[in-house]
Amino acid sequence: MKPERAALAAVAPYLWLLAFFAVPFLLVAKLSLSDSVLAMPPYAPQIDLSRGADGVRAFLAALDLETYLRLVRDHLYLDAYLSSLRLAATGTVILLLIGYPIAYGITRCAPGPRQALLMAVILPFWTSFLIRIYAWIAILKPQGLLNAALGALGLEPVNLLNTEAAVILGLVYAYLPFMVLPLYAVLTRQDESLIEAAQDLGASPTRAFWTVTVPLSLPGVAAGALLCFIPMAGEFVIPDLLGGSETLMLGKVIWIEFFANRDWPAASAVAIVLLVTLLVPIMLLERAPPKVLR
Amino acid sequence: MRRWTTGLALAAALLAAACGQNGQKAEKAGIGPMGGELRIYNWSDYIDPALLEQFTKETGTKVIYDTFDSNEVLETKVLQGNTGYDLVVPSNNNLARYIAAGAIEPLDKTKLPGLENLSLEVMGYLAPFDPGARYAVPYMQGTIGIGYNEDAIHKYLPGVDIDSWKVVFDPANMAKLKDCGVYFLDASEDMYSIALTYLGKDPNSKNLADYTQATEMLMKVRPYVRKFHSSELIDALAAGDICLAIGYSGDVLQARDGAEDADSGAKIAYVIPKEGSQAWADVFVIPKGAPHPAAAHAFIAFMLRPDIIARASNYTAYANANLKATSLVDEEVRSDPNIYPTPEVAKRLFVITAKDQALLREVNRQWTRVLTGK
Numbered sequence: 001m002k003p004e005r006a007a008l009a010a011v012a013p014y015l016w017l018l019a020f021f022a023v024p025f026l027l028v029a030k031l032s033l034s035d036s037v038l039a040m041p042p043y044a045p046q047i048d049l050s051r052g053a054d055g056v057r058a059f060l061a062a063l064d065l066e067t068y069l070r071l072v073r074d075h076l077y078l079d080a081y082l083s084s085l086r087l088a089a090t091g092t093v094i095l096l097l098i099g100y101p102i103a104y105g106i107t108r109c110a111p112g113p114r115q116a117l118l119m120a121v122i123l124p125f126w127t128s129f130l131i132r133i134y135a136w137i138a139i140l141k142p143q144g145l146l147n148a149a150l151g152a153l154g155l156e157p158v159n160l161l162n163t164e165a166a167v168i169l170g171l172v173y174a175y176l177p178f179m180v181l182p183l184y185a186v187l188t189r190q191d192e193s194l195i196e197a198a199q200d201l202g203a204s205p206t207r208a209f210w211t212v213t214v215p216l217s218l219p220g221v222a223a224g225a226l227l228c229f230i231p232m233a234g235e236f237v238i239p240d241l242l243g244g245s246e247t248l249m250l251g252k253v254i255w256i257e258f259f260a261n262r263d264w265p266a267a268s269a270v271a272i273v274l275l276v277t278l279l280v281p282i283m284l285l286e287r288a289p290p291k292v293l294r
Numbered sequence: 295m296r297r298w299t300t301g302l303a304l305a306a307a308l309l310a311a312a313c314g315q316n317g318q319k320a321e322k323a324g325i326g327p328m329g330g331e332l333r334i335y336n337w338s339d340y341i342d343p344a345l346l347e348q349f350t351k352e353t354g355t356k357v358i359y360d361t362f363d364s365n366e367v368l369e370t371k372v373l374q375g376n377t378g379y380d381l382v383v384p385s386n387n388n389l390a391r392y393i394a395a396g397a398i399e400p401l402d403k404t405k406l407p408g409l410e411n412l413s414l415e416v417m418g419y420l421a422p423f424d425p426g427a428r429y430a431v432p433y434m435q436g437t438i439g440i441g442y443n444e445d446a447i448h449k450y451l452p453g454v455d456i457d458s459w460k461v462v463f464d465p466a467n468m469a470k471l472k473d474c475g476v477y478f479l480d481a482s483e484d485m486y487s488i489a490l491t492y493l494g495k496d497p498n499s500k501n502l503a504d505y506t507q508a509t510e511m512l513m514k515v516r517p518y519v520r521k522f523h524s525s526e527l528i529d530a531l532a533a534g535d536i537c538l539a540i541g542y543s544g545d546v547l548q549a550r551d552g553a554e555d556a557d558s559g560a561k562i563a564y565v566i567p568k569e570g571s572q573a574w575a576d577v578f579v580i581p582k583g584a585p586h587p588a589a590a591h592a593f594i595a596f597m598l599r600p601d602i603i604a605r606a607s608n609y610t611a612y613a614n615a616n617l618k619a620t621s622l623v624d625e626e627v628r629s630d631p632n633i634y635p636t637p638e639v640a641k642r643l644f645v646i647t648a649k650d651q652a653l654l655r656e657v658n659r660q661w662t663r664v665l666t667g668k
Contacts (some may be wrong), residue, residue, distance in 0.1 A: 038651060040395045040582070042373045076662060142475065142535050162521050245480070245522045245665040259366035260482065260658045262373070262651075 025275070032268035033063035036261075043264045067269040077253065077270065084249040084274075087164070087239075088232035091171040092225050098172065099179030099224060104213075106180075107187040118184070121177050133170060133241050140166055140242070162244035170238040175231070179224040186220030187213070222285060230278050250274050331356040332589040335371075335379040337576065338363045338525065339548065340434070342609035349596050355589050363525045364481070372397050372581050379581055380590040383433055386575045387483065389423035390648040398579045400428045405591040408598035408616075416615035419575055419645050430577035431594050434544070434612035437635065437643060438484055438572045441531055441546030442538040443474075444561040450474045450537060459492035459567045462540060463511060468518035475536030480522040482661035483654075485512070487572045487646045488540070497572065498647045502656055509660040513667070522665055528552065534560035542574075543632055547611035564632045570642035573635075575615065607633075 034043040045062035048055035071077045106117045124132060139145045140161040147157040160166045190213065198208040236251030243249075250270060257267035338361040346357045362368050365385050371377050372384075373395055384392060392398045403409060409431070416432055424430045442456055450470050454461065461467050468476065479485055487497040489508040499505070520536065527539035532552035539546070543564060550562035578597070580590045597603055603614045604622035611627060613634045620628055628634050635643065649657065 036651065038391060038395050040373050040375050040397050042395065074659070076659070076666075076668075079666075079668060141530075141533075143533060244520070245516075246667050248662075248666045248668075256658065256662060259364070259370050260661075261655050262366075262370065263655065 025272075028268045029272055030063070032067055032265055032272050033065065034265045035062075035064075035066070036263040036265050038262075041264075042262055067265045068273075070266065071269055071273065076248075077273075080248045080250050080253045081273070081277075083247070084233045084251075087167060087171065087247075087249065088229050088235075091168055091175065091232050092229045094168065094172050095175060095179040095228050096221065096225065099176060099183055100217075100221075102176075103180045103183035103187055103220075106184055107190075121180050121184075125177065129174065130237065133174065133238060136166070136170055136173065136242060137161060140169075161242065164243065164247050166242040167239045167247050170242040171232050171235065174238060175228040178227045182223040182227060183217065183220040186217045186223075190216055226281065226285065229281075233278060234274055329354045330586055330589060331358060332381065332586055332593055333358045333360075333379045334593070335360050335362060335368065335377070335382045337361060337383060339528075340383070340576075340610055342605055345602060345605060345609075348602075349593060352596070353589075353592055355592065357593075376583055377581055378585065380584040380586045381578055381593055382581055383576045383578060386420055386423050386430075386577060387646045387648060389420070389430055389577065389579070392579065393424065393429055397582055398429050399582055399584065399587065401431065401580065401594070402591060405588075406431065406595050406598060408595065408600075411598070411600065411616050411618045413615045413617050415640070416575055419573060420577065422645070422647055424577075430579050431598065432575045432577050432615040433597065434607070434610055434614055435573065435575035436543035436612045436633075437566050437574070438479070438488060438540065439543055439546070439564055439566040439632070440538060441527065441541045441549060441562060441564050443531065443534060443536070444563050446474050446534070446537045446560075447471075456563075456565055457568050459488060459569050461567075462538070463489065463492050463515060465514045465518070468515045471537055472518040472520075474538070475520045475530070476518060477527045477530060477536055477539040477541075478519050478522050479524050479527075479540050479542075480665070481524050482658050483646060483649070484572060485540070485661065485664075486657060487644075488567075491570050491644075497570075497644050500649070500653060502653065505657050505660055509664060512664045516664055516667055531562050532556060532558060532560060534558045544610050544612040547630075547633065551611070566632065566635065566639055566642070568642070570644060572646055573640075573643035574645065 031043060034045065036042055037044045045059045047059045051058070102121075106114055106121075109117060137144075142157070142159060142161070144161070146160070150157055160169070194212050194216075195208050198212050199205065203211065233249075234251055235249060236255060239247050239249045239252060240255075254267045254270050257263045257270060332355050334357060336359065340361070341359075346359060349355065350357055360379075362371075365388050368382060368384055369388055369391065372379075372382060372392065375397075412432065416435055417427060419435070420427060420430060420432065440456060440459075440461060447456060450473075451461070451467060454467065462476070462478075486505060486508055489512055490497045490499055490504055493504075493508060493511065495504045495508070521530075525545070527536070527541045528545050528549045529552075530536045531539055531541075531546065531549035533556070534553070541549075543566075546562065546564040550564070553560040553562050578590075578594050580587055584590055597606065598616065600616055600619035600622055603616045604619040607614045607619070608624045608627055611633060613628075614623075620634070631639060
């Protein structure tokens, strides 16, 4: 590679990060330090560039941390934050319990069925996410498919829609491919001869699985867990459609601040807090033993 | 079915907003005010599609029509500026904020023949929000009331007349309805206006203590509310999934018609409780920087024609403000006191006024307490 092209290759990811992460992040951070006003756009201060450096100085002087203080004073935000993390964690654990056997099973298949099964994992993406979540409403609602099926079997109807259980079900359903695919990618690359060696040395298939396959697949577990946990913590659509009103997640709090209170600074502050705390696990993983996320 | 189409429409709206600049260029390139296009952002399920086709046929203007399902979404988008829309349809109580923020353009009344046909009563509702009627022309108006499944409710609440807010605000009644299913609107200002009315307070109270008292009352009934949502009640009532909902008149009546069409066996009725309730009107306004203001005026003028607005009412089951149109509206719509309230009922209706930012924030915070039960 020519040196200038190598330089470009080295810089490109940073340019990407700058354009699609740093700039939007700074804009939102700036907004979180502003105050909400009844105007267009509905926040102040604005930078008055016509006044040059004075304008910028006046703008910076008007920024403050008042919004963040409000987040600390009102327990609503902490409650919503904790419940978001709890639901995302529950979802991630269930996804691992379901996703791992699925991924493992697919790698054990002959190539033909394996392609078909992989296709089946990816296939739901061909339908709009929103439509698939609406379909769950039709299944779970009181007069829905689930209760019709239970009735046909002579069982008591269940009322799942608008409960936390429905939210977790929706999360697990929607994010399953994001768990299965990274796990599959890791498991399918594992060297078959390692298992054979373990068995030659007298390990039972179960023992070989737990001492060889599982530890070697941990990078996939980490990648899948992150890929699911982070978006689930900020999920808005699934709790809104399938959850009841007591399931308060941060996505909804941001919605309330942004739309109902017309308070863009507060919405931005909540978003910043969520983003910063979600960055922590990513950074930890970056620093973890280099094999992880590979 | 309807709800996900709304979602898709919303996605389309975002796209349209993102592409709004292109339309602007097209007009500047000389396609001219008529012909060209018109971008409308209106409530979901709120117009007869045939009317849009007719407008296009008469004027040659292509209509791009997107929908939303809450005033909050609309207001946030408009306040952001450069929506790319030419015509949007907020409710009366938000109008004052749009005007104060400078987010909408005054109308050119010389381009709007037929304004004189509008009912003075409805224009009176709007006067506190838009003094001199400089910015807004009413589209449809309605009320907030109780929609219920007649057969189901008599089974769960035998002998109780469904004519009072007591049905939904008395915990004893609500406990009996829990298994049958009750939806409340997720609209804090609307819900507090009726809760305050039930408590005998001013529905436009500026006193936070009144709202605190209303919150305490709502907290006692909230465990029996299955869902707080502003638009899902249409499908839920029509399908017979719930017994009762606090809802907007036209939505409940659409649920009634939906239940008949679907043969779900649910008989849906609507009542404006005797303590009184909120009347509201949705109005056409032109956002600041609208790319095709001439087309927007032409569309408002089109909707001011009695024959046209009558067809709009037939479709939405909402009343319109055009006095000349009333006789053209279908008999079953115009003679329904739930749609066109009788003078006695009209006396018990009120409009809500805008709250200042600090009170609004407190009221919304209390509403979040009601929603979450914490």
